[in-house]
Amino acid sequence: MDPESSLRERLIDVGVDLVTTEGPASLGLREIARRAGVSHGAPRRYFPTHHALLSSIARRxxxxxxxxxxxxxxxxxxxxxxxxxxxxxxxxxxxxxxxxxxxxxxxxxxxxxxxxxxxxxxxxxxxxxxxxxxxxxxxxxxxxxxxxxxxxxxxxxxxxxxxxxxxxxxxxxxxxxxxxxxxxxxxxxxxxxxxxxxxxxxxxxxxxxxxxxxxxx
Structure with missing residues (x-):
């Protein structure tokens, strides 16, 4: 898996862990980015909106x-x-x-x-x-x-x-x-x-x- 795809999947993985342990209210972009170890703006490179990231989490x-x-x-x-x-x-x-x-x-x-x-x-x-x-x-x-x-x-x-x-x-x-x-x-x-x-x-x-x-x- 190339680094770009790997980071995209890591963001989704973090979101899945968050929603599982803390519920949907925990799924802020900043918190997902923080737990993934990237800047708060990094998720925008892969997901045009917050809801696009949520959709990918839900798809899991x-x-x-x-x-x-x-x-x-x-x-x-x-x-x-x-x-x-x-x-x-x-x-x-x-x-x-x-x-x-x-x-x-x-x-x-x-x-x-x-x-x-x-x-x-x-x-x-x-x-x-x-x-x-x-x-x-x-x-x-x-x-x-x-x-x-x-x-x-x-x-x-x-x-x-x-x-x-x-x-x-x-x-x-x-x-x-x-x-x-x-x-x-x-x-x-x-x-x-x-x-x-x-x-x-x-x-x-x-x-x-x-x-x-x-x-x-």
């Missing part, structure tokens, strides 16, 4: 989440089991990597045209993950039959709409669990560790049932 999060999806889906034998694995991986990542998770989905800040000049768009990391969920939703429907997904008199939303609603539900579940709100509502003591335990698994299963219908319906 999507790469890790993608790897978790692949691992979770690999051992599953049915579309529903694959979707269950991907959903649990998503919520698990949200709880284990809260700072990065918070940063990754701020596309209103990270992915605008003025911030993406000269950079690979963050949407190129986000959209494939969402499309993977859309495909799994469609396969689940094909396997179970669309009539099982809703009442006979109810319109069945397109797979992309159902996948978006499922994603929103999972995202909300992860956030409310991280904040302790779901534990309060369910009168449940927080489990040991970051992954949430059996009760969170039950919530993820309930989310899938709500959007796809129970497995044995």
């Amino acid at each position: 999060g999507f790469e890790e989440l993608e790897a978790r999806f692949v691992a979770a889906i690999a051992g599953a034998t049915s579309p529903r089991a694959q979707l269950q694995g991907a959903a649990r991986a998503y919520v698990g990542y949200a709880l284990e990597c809260r700072g990065m998770f918070e940063l990754m989905f701020r596309h209103d800040l990270l992915d605008s045209e003025q911030h993406a000049a000269g950079e690979r768009r963050l949407r190129e990391s986000t959209v494939p993950l969402f499309e993977r969920i859309v495909v799994l939703v469609a396969r689940c429907r094909a396997e179970q039959g669309a009539a099982q997904q809703s009442r006979p008199d109810a319109a069945v939303p397109p797979p992309a709409v159902a996948a978006a609603a499922l994603w929103a539900n999972l995202h909300g579940t992860a956030q409310l669990w991280a904040w302790g709100s779901l534990q309060l509502a369910l009168d449940a003591a927080p489990p040991a560790g970051a992954t949430g335990g059996d009760q969170l698994d039950q919530l993820v299963a309930a989310v899938l049932d709500a959007h796809l219908g129970p497995v044995n319906s």
Whole structure:
């Protein structure tokens, strides 16, 4: 790796460490430059804006989440089991990597045209993950039959709409669990560790049932 590329990657590495340990509010250009051992103006040589650097940091999060999806889906034998694995991986990542998770989905800040000049768009990391969920939703429907997904008199939303609603539900579940709100509502003591335990698994299963219908319906 040439020195210029090496410094660019080091700036991203420092940002990843910062967001992981201290959260998105810590990601100032000066602090990243200081920890990387360069002048405060050096990041501008590689990232035209602060948000361009944040987008590159967030992309690392999507790469890790993608790897978790692949691992979770690999051992599953049915579309529903694959979707269950991907959903649990998503919520698990949200709880284990809260700072990065918070940063990754701020596309209103990270992915605008003025911030993406000269950079690979963050949407190129986000959209494939969402499309993977859309495909799994469609396969689940094909396997179970669309009539099982809703009442006979109810319109069945397109797979992309159902996948978006499922994603929103999972995202909300992860956030409310991280904040302790779901534990309060369910009168449940927080489990040991970051992954949430059996009760969170039950919530993820309930989310899938709500959007796809129970497995044995």
